Amino acid sequence: MQESYTAEEIAEFLGADIRGDKDAQIYGLNTLNNAGEGELSFFSNPLYKKELDGTKASFVILSVEDSSDYAGSCFIVENPYLAYAKISHWFCSDKTKRLANGGPPKIEENAFISSGVVIGNDSIVGDFSKIGSNVSIGSNVKIGKHTRIFPNVSIYDDVVIGDNVIIHSNSVIGSDGFGMARREDGSWEKIAQLGIVNIGNDVEIGACCTIDRGALGNTTINNGVKLDNHIQIAHNVVIGENTVMAAYCGIAGSSVIGKNCVFGGDVCVVGHVEVCDSVMITARTLVTKSISKPGSYSSGTTPLMDTKSWRKNAVRFTQLDTIAKKLNKIKNID
Template sequence: MKLGDIALEYGCELRGDPDHAVTRVATLAAAEPDAVAFLANPAYRGQLAATRAGAVILTERDADASPVAALVTANPYLVYARLAARLHPLPAVAPGISPAAVLAADCELPASCAVAAGAVIDSGARLGERVQVGPNACIGRDVRIGDDSRLLAGVCVAAGSRIGARCVLHQGVVIGSDGFGNARTENGEWVKVPQLGAVRIGDDVEIGANTTIDRGAIDDTVIEDGVRLDNQIQVGHNVRIGAHTAIAALTGISGSTTIGRYCMIGGQVGFAGHLEIADHVVISGGTAVTHSIRRPGVYGGPASGPDEVSRWRRNAVRYQQLDDMAKRLRRLEKWAAQAQAGED
């Protein structure tokens, strides 16, 4: 693809030869003249001077330092993502059903679907066009899966779940397992609460490996359009995650919590149940969210609960000063006691 065409298609200012062609993307350090690299993180600015890339996608601030052609844009990472998808497209679906797959007689799937060895598709399941079902994946009774979705090896989608179009479920994802609902008797024994809802996943959702999303207790658990879930996330029953929210690995979301749209949640965040998180909230990694967050903003904090991140950072610095402050306080108390005794 010629640099001039890239600049035109992705709205960049090109500083270099418009006829130079590239075929792939690469890092600044490893790129050759046939590759495009990008610079979005200042930590890698030191690699720019020595790059051999055919072009670098970067901001106006770094453009003059580029020794090769520059594709100047306000958002280099976004342009890189779109160009990488263009230069490295996924293989087209190779339609067909492995003879080692097990399909119920009344499941429905178009001829354009691909079903790998060991996959199981249960009664009443209905797949859209060009759906890919990976090895040993299990599609439960009455499941619906939209066009162009991909379920990789070992994915399990339990009965009644709904998955939209163009979704990606990575290895080991479990959709629609029972939520953790138990009632306790007077004797301290547990009685399982039937989990009667399902899971509804919108379009263009990506779910990382070994993430689990529980079915609702009565109403459904809902993942709206464009959500991004990292690996090993636990989503409890009746949780709702708003459109275009991204959540990093090892986060746990307790039942009936609602997370708004366009949120960004760091890794290892823990949410208590029955909370409401506003749209456009950012939560730092490792935060224990114990109460609802009603206003957009950046929040973070340890097990004491989330706080506005600027105040939390100030308090984190002060924590390191607590011992010195305690000693000064004792000296002041001693001085005050001595002064009081002198007055008496």
């Protein structure tokens, strides 16, 4: 049975004013969009005002100012994001207990498990899958059929991996996303990362890649995605079907990449943007905003030159605004 807390217990822990039923049972923590009956959410970013208005969360953590506009049950605190960080660990420890009480892993008959592999409770390895030596698989992990995991890969609890997947050595699937809230003294409160990683079928992931679990909700790698080495997929990212990325591509938190995209090496995408289907991006581009039209995009490094020439031009870059303004003052240019 799932553990729950009363609204009053939560209010007390957070030092929050409470509005609503003190005896209400809270079973989980979720985003404003996805939270339902019995779940808690939080509101701290004004961009999500619409989501606040439409949320089905039983309780929302918010600030005094925002509480006046909100009709539902809520916890009123000074710093809602920090309060969310603090309470997040309650729902993580619940999961930990559940995993510790599970049954032995289930290895299908034709699966092959190499030496030194460790597999946690309740995990499943499907038919004809092969797990390389010294792989570590957490609890409640589901691995499909004909999937191959190479040596020294680490898979955290609750990760789901499809059929015909290949994961190369020393990659990490399901590590914590990089989330924290700042305390008043300047130190950081970790936000428990409660989501999972969901990897579809026919995916290939290179060596030394990291795919972080969702903070709330999932990180999703859809069918047919191919990732080269040293790739970083942050929490809550979605990668569309058949998209391929060359080495060192990094996608920051909550960004959504479309289907059939082709990214050159070392492309980085900042957080919370969307890249539509069929976008090509050249090597080393930094994607700083959403892309809504298929095509080829670039930014980034200037052309290769001898170092002396490059230095001269690079210094001029620092004067570029001045140069442009000066030029604009010249009259009579036809």
